[in-house]
Amino acid sequence: xxxxxxxxxxxxxxxxxxxxxxxxxxxxxxxxxxxxxxxxxxxxxxxxxxxxxxxxxxxxxxxxxxxxxxxxxxxxxxxxxxxxxxxxxxxxxxxxxxxxxxxxxxxxxxxxxxxxxxxxxxxxxxxxxxxxxxxxxxxxxxxxxxxxxxxxxxxxxxxxxxxxxxxxxxxxxxxxxxxxxxxxxxxxxxxxxxxxxxxxxxxxxxxxxxxxxxxxxxxxxxxxxxxxxxxxxxxxxxxxxxxxxxxxxxxxxxxxxxxxxxxxxxxxxxxxxxxxxxxxxxxxxxxxxxxxxxxxxxxxxxxxxxxxxxxxxxxx
Numbered sequence: 344x345x346x347x348x349x350x351x352x353x354x355x356x357x358x359x360x361x362x363x364x365x366x367x368x369x370x371x372x373x374x375x376x377x378x379x380x381x382x383x384x385x386x387x388x389x390x391x392x393x394x395x396x397x398x399x400x401x402x403x404x405x406x407x408x409x410x411x412x413x414x415x416x417x418x419x420x421x422x423x424x425x426x427x428x429x430x431x432x433x434x435x436x437x438x439x440x441x442x443x444x445x446x447x448x449x450x451x452x453x454x455x456x457x458x459x460x461x462x463x464x465x466x467x468x469x470x471x472x473x474x475x476x477x478x479x480x481x482x483x484x485x486x487x488x489x490x491x492x493x494x495x496x497x498x499x500x501x502x503x504x505x506x507x508x509x510x511x512x513x514x515x516x517x518x519x520x521x522x523x524x525x526x527x528x529x530x531x532x533x534x535x536x537x538x539x540x541x542x543x544x545x546x547x548x549x550x551x552x553x554x555x556x557x558x559x560x561x562x563x564x565x566x567x568x569x570x571x572x573x574x575x576x577x578x579x580x581x582x583x584x585x586x587x588x589x590x591x592x593x594x595x596x597x598x599x600x601x602x603x604x605x606x607x608x609x610x611x612x613x614x615x616x617x618x619x620x621x622x623x624x625x626x627x628x629x630x631x632x633x634x635x636x637x638x639x640x641x642x643x644x645x646x647x648x649x650x651x652x653x654x655x656x657x658x659x
Contacts, residue, residue: 349371349372349373349648351398351399351400351431351648352371352373352399352400352401352402352644352648353373353376353394353396353399353400353401353402353430354367354368354371354373354375354376354401354402354403354404354644355375355376355378355392355401355402355403355404355421355425356368356375356376356378356403356404356405357380357403357404357405357414357417357418357421358380358405358414358417359405359406359407359408359414359417359622360404360405360406360408360438360619360620360621360622362619362622363404363406363438363619363620363622363635363636363637363640364404366619366635366637366641367404367436367637367640367641367644369637370637370638370641370642371641371644371645376392376394376396376401377392377393377394378390378391378392378393378421379391379393380417380421388413388416388417388420389420390417390420390421390424391424392421392424392425392428395428396425396428396429396430397428397429397430398429398430398431399430399431400430400431400432400434400648401425401430401431401432401433401434402434402436402473402644402648403418403421403422403425403433403434403435403436404436404438404640405417405418405421405435405436405437406437406438406439406441406620406621407437407439407440407441407442407460408439408441408596408598408621408622409598409621411441411442414441415441415442415460415463418435418437418464418467419463419464419467420467422435422464422467422468422469423467423468425468426467426468432470432471433468433469433470433471434469434470434471434472434473434644434647435464435469435471435472435473436473436474436640436644437472437473437474438474438475438619438620438621438636438640439474439475439568439596439598439620439621440457440460440474440477440478440482441460442456442457442459442460443457443477443478443479443482444457444478445457446458446478446479446481446482447479457478457479457482457485458482458485461482461485461486462485464486465486465487465488469488470488471488471489471490471491471647472486472488472489472490472491473490473491473493473640473643473644473647474490474491474492474493475492475493475494475495475595475618475620475636475639475640476493476494476495476567476568476595476596476620477492477567478567478568480492491643491647491653493636493639493640493643493653493656493657494657495595495618495620495634495636495639496523496526496527496530497530497639497656497657498618498634498635498636498639499527499565499593499595499616499618499634500527500530500531502616502632502634503531503563503591503593503616504531508561508563508589508591509561509588510559510560510561510588511531511533511534511560511561511562511563512528512533512534512535512536512555512556512557512560512561512562512563513525513527513528513531513533513534513535513536513563513564513565514535514536514537514538514555514557514562514563514564514565514578514582515535515536515537515538515564515565515566516538516540516564516565516566516574516575516577516578516592517538517539517540517566517574517578518537518539518540520565520566520567521537523565523566523567524537524565527563527565527593531563534555534556534560535555536553536554536555536556536557536562536582537553537554537555538552538553538554538578538581538582539551539552539553539554540574540577540578551581553581553582553585557582557585557586557587558585558586558587559586559587559588560587560588561587561588561589561590561591562579562582562587562588562589562590562591563591563592563593564578564579564582564590564591564592564593564612565592565593565594566592566593566594567594567595567596568594568595568596568597568598569592569594569596569597569598569599569603570597570598570599570600570603571600571602571603571606572599572602572603572604572606572607572610573603573606575592575594575607575610575612575615576606576607576609576610576612579592579610579611579612580610580611582611583611589613590611590612590613591612591613591614591615591616592612592614592615592616593615593616593617594615594616594617595617595618595620596617596618596620596621597615597617597618597621597623597625597631598621598624599623599624599625604624604625604628604629607625607629608628608629613630614630614631614632615629615630615631615632616631616632616634617631617632617633617634618633618634618635618636619633619634619635619636619637620636639656642656643656
């Protein structure tokens, strides 16, 4: 295991989010490890670790984001290369854990892909996982290796508090986000409202019930992820119809599609607050504020390396 010396630590980056990896390395005052990642003519992934990592405590930063199959396979191959290079411990730093929405059998004859991804990571040689805002807490139990699960809420709440909203209320845009919304309402010391939705298609959502009072309030919707923004924009229209004043949204993982960007522009949402767990793809047609989780992940990496507690990182 790591001996506590920074010289024994190496941080590498996959190709999914090199900007975030660079910020993490900067926080740690370390250069990113040298790695060659390229494709053969038939699109097979080739990885070569270009420096000695024998006996080192290695961290590899890679979000499983678009295209998820490519980024996942690249991560698995990097881990395998590191294992075969005699790294002492390999920690997969996955700011966004892809396939997390497939965490249970909610229909007949469907996979539990979040568990499959966990099995693949362990089989490749991963010794530890560091991630941010899993879609479902129980995914931690899919691993037989240590999992450090961080939350972006302290970073987002700090930003929201700086806005000094008048009469704020935190809104869960669907019933699945109630627990997180309650935590945000406690941190912001404000009320809570809940929207119930019905999914009418893969990209279509109908919000049809509101529990709580938002009239004249600044509504702050919180969720862990969004892509097509169907849930957020449907909830925003319902909030507007119930007399909400300004409407904001804050999500940790924003893998915004063209459909999602179009919906945001046409919605009553005034601002979307996101983090950089996934590279931002939205243009300048809608106000999006990007907050960085680099310091949070950098501090967690340092504490894991030095065998210290990461619990205090959950506090505001």
